[in-house]
Amino acid sequence: MNVGVIAIARNEGQRLKDSLHSVVGAVPKESIVYVDSGSSDGSVEFARSLGVHVVELDRTVPFTAARARNAGFERLLSACPGVEYVQFLDGDCVLRPDWIDRAVTAMDADDRLAVVCGRRRELHPGESIYNSLIDREWDTPVGPADACGGDALFRRSAVEAAGGYDATIIAGEEPELCFRLRQAGWKVQRLDAEMTLHDAALTRFGQWWKRSKRFGHAAAEALQRYGSRAESLPGRQVRGIVVWGGVLPALLLIFIALACLGVVSPLVPVAIVAVYLLQWARLTRQFSAEDNIGFALRRAALMLACKPAEFRGLIQYWSNRILRRRHTLIEYKRITDPVRPRGAADVE
Template sequence: MGDNWFDAVVIGRNEGDRLARVLQRATTHARRVIYVDSGSHDDSVAQARAAGAQVVKLDPARPFTAARARNEGFAALGPDRAEFVHFVDGDCILHTDWPETATVFLQQNPKAGLVHGYNVEEAPDESVYNWLTNQEWQHQTGPDANGIGIFLARSAAFAQVGGFRDDMIAAEDDELFFRLRKAGWQTWCVPEAMAAHDVRLHAFLPWFRRMIRAGHGFAELGMLHEGAARMSRLRAVVWAGVLPALAVLGLWVWWPLGVLVMALYAMSAARLWRRCRSQGLSSYRAAKAAALLVIVKFAHLYGMALYWGGRFRRSDAKIIEYK
């Protein structure tokens, strides 16, 4: 019932062999597939053509962003586009039942501008970084869900709000969802498995860069939409800015202040450890995850500083790659 009700826009950059599986699943269900390539150096373009997708290669004269890629893919569909369009990242394989679930949902809910389900990491137990990423995907369900770059949209709603902001390097999905809701559309998350994601994070630095990118997005969202990501920004400022400053001040003024700050970090880590243990992690891995969840505030604050520094210099943001 759901097949051929939608077109698909798949974006990618050097996704390797996985792209063939992503495209195979998309072409199985979609009426038409556009593959948008952001300067790949591997055989991604050849794989896309072999799979029967129409290829759009982004002009490198302008900065590559996922937002720009999705917009250009949507534009390539032209005026004869389907009623719905599914945006898919090149490292995400749609679940077999999801396309029908999503198209039927939009058909039955005319106020829904889009719908997405859950991304699930293919290998959450391979590393604590994969596990943390899998936790990120567990969005609250309902008609005003947070953003995610993989979703089935009503083409008319997407076009009405002008698509993504091309220049955003992070949180472009959240920003789009805000504008859709302001335009009167619902942005749904339903409790269904949507896609298998392969983040492939096995080391600290790539994960930390990914979190820097998230912090950049928090800052820009807050600038564009009052109140957006407020708690995320506040936590970063307090835990990675105010408390370290107080600890340093304590070294010079009153040493118990530094001890108090360290006690706050320890209590936060202990609380996070208990939460991770309750979600099935071993004691060792829960301790590592808890430490990372404390450290992540520093990455977020750094990403926020990058955004504000670029804004002060009036320079374009550069994509933050982590893989």
Template sequence: MSALSDEAEYPSPDVSFVVIGYNEARNIAACLDSVRRCPLPRTTYELIYVDGGSTDGSRTIAEGVGVDLLLGGERRRRAAENRNLGAKSAQGRYLQFIDGDMVLDPDWPAAAIGFLDLHPEVAAVYGNLQEINTRILFRVMQLDWNPQEGPVATCGGAAMFRREAFEAAGGFPEDVRYGEEPLLCWRIRNEQKRLIYHLNRPMALHDIGFRHIEDYWRQYVRHGETYAEIAARCAGSDDPMWVRERTTNFGWALVLLLAVVVLITAPLSAKAVVAALVILMVLRKTAQMLRRGHGIAVSMGYAVFVYVSKIPLAWGQIKWSLSRKRNQSGQSAT
């Protein structure tokens, strides 16, 4: 990996922090303050806040905290639109996107900048998200946010991008419902032949905001819709992203539902067999997580979680497919 050769292509600042938020009055001040507290002695930066049409005073709070550029707020915008709006006004060589419900780790920006400076083949880098809520469910969920260090297929919305790579890919796609991050990463990897990279170091604290089981259900139904849409967009390409995952989500959801039916209605002998198979599945996944260094409670919780989540994921995929059919029927009728 060689040193970055196009360092002078963009003028200062070195990095633009683009923070987006919608009704984040509870979190936005801490988020913006965390950027200002980052030690960047030899790095120039700008702080941009883009409001997605908040009605709780988030924009006023951001103005009071102090940002270099305040955008948005006049109407409701989705995350992809907000990030693109901020990126269009940004001047930095690097773009660090942050959500308003996050608190940036003070050492992250310098580490990310240093890594990108050294590795021109990497277009975007991100680190570990740590959920603020430490209950077992949240500790389990964040395992999927923080894979092993190295190249990955996709990252979330919080990451540091090279501006030239981001612009060459067209920014975050605004013509998808939820999957703008994976589709952007897919374009970078396939069109530019550059890497998306995960660093195994803290990037930010995150408040996912789940308070009830309905929050979990809605989030994973939405993830299912994302799987379906991105799989449909990438199907038939040399990199059919999430096509396999879309199939396995359906398959495991069907297996789980059949297991429930058997456990409720079948004779005792059949119930015993199914129960034993379910236990073996959970133990196998638990063992995998233990080998990766996680504790027994988190490993077992993840084993249960990863299978149960297939049901809302599959339902989200079905919802997206039905919605697409309705839209296609409406277009053909006109």
């Protein structure tokens, strides 16, 4: 089985430790590469203690997950030139024991498959509503897919032909690569198989707000890159962000101010609030088909409440582009306790 694994992380602490432990034994150590994006929690030392290849990215160049994956891919091919398949893995994810075999079997059966992914589950979905929402986000339909997430098995030749990830993208780099692969005639597929356990560790609204901002940034970049082509999703996403996160909040504030000055009737801002309430009811009805009513109500409320965060991400992308500034990471994870290299006192 000519499979290599590339794990990437930045200050994932114990999550990285669990992630690398899940990989060691699944494939030979010489075919495992860990790429570190400037961690300060002992991640590099721990990875080296396992005997895997370690790449430390240059801190003078802006970090992106895409850049890290490209660097890992380059090191893997240098160390294992005969590798056929590459499993990319985020450092907050644990690989399920039989995933590699299931994924390779699917790849071997169809030489036009460039990417296969499976079910990514949240490790602690009951810890917060945010973790529960992410667990639902990971549950994508089985079969042909448009894109994958950070965890997926790629055909080495397909990644080479596409030129790898676009290292300048700070979010949404997987859909962008999958789009280029599909345009070149390759296929992406979601298997009915358990793939990874993900530890989001999202317990605060502020983290969800930043994640929403990151999504808005990714949606704006996706529209700029290929929104005018056959893909219509980026356009719909950006329109929704602009309406619910930009236009309506601005109108609400303006008409509240005008109503206070007596220029317009107080019923005008009340009407805008009513529009939001109607949208909340519509979303709740939609979500209640798969969730209990209490969860559906909160899910719909969070979606609407974070539209301004998505709009901020959209504005950040376009302002950086217009002013020719570098895009920087939008981080929302908390740093865990430092990891320690395994030794006599740390045997599992």
